[in-house]
Ligand SMILES: Nc1nc2c(ncn2[C@@H]2O[C@H](COP(=O)(O)OP(=O)(O)OP(=O)(O)O)[C@@H](O)[C@H]2O)c(=O)[nH]1
């Protein structure tokens with residue numbers, strides 16, 4: 001049965017090459033970034049799935065009610081999303097990367113409250129970025145699953161290319177700092193300075 005609740009998929013299977021160490025484990029005031037992100041969404045979203053190639057390492061970090069899904073190493077974010085989608089039974093899914101230190105609960109709640117107003121034709125509700133959509137900090141309808149699978153079966157792996165072929169509603173973001181994702185040690189330094 002498909003329910004009106006919201007599921008969340010957090011992608012945490014990247015290799016953190018630019019950061020040089022596992023981003024999911026970087027700590028904000030003693031809390032690993034992956035836990036920071038999953039804790040932000042748990043009050044509004046059940047279940048929360050974490051897709052990663054290292055489920056054992058992360059299970060003990062996140063809250064016990066997060067569901068770990070095992071992914072292949074380096075399969076890429078789109079494949080991770082598809083793995084998560086296969087488990088989803090809710091109409092809407094919030095897809096997040098694991099490296100969003102500034103995404104706060106008030107913002108998430110405001111976004112969720114707007115979901116009912118998203119046109120039925122839109123398969124996703126996403127912020128716009130400089131290079132296209134921000135695919136890893138926004139919402140997808142479960143009904144996107146078929147189109148996504150077709151794209152993957154044809155060899156596609158790029159969110160931007162896939163989304164260009166789909167109807168997407170713009171999620172307007174007042175304070176773009178919530179979208180800040182940390183990719184490099186310099187990004188992380190910036191975040192750490194704020195929590196001093
Ligand atoms: N499940 C899964 N998640 C992934 C995969 N590749 C990247 N991600 C996640 O997708 C999000 C965005 O990726 P990036 O910011 O590029 O992170 P990354 O790939 O670890 O970092 P770089 O190696 O520096 O590109 C992060 O939350 C990653 O953990 C993958 O193959 N599988």
Ligand SMILES: [Mg+2]
Pocket residue numbers: 014
């Ligand atoms: Mg990457």
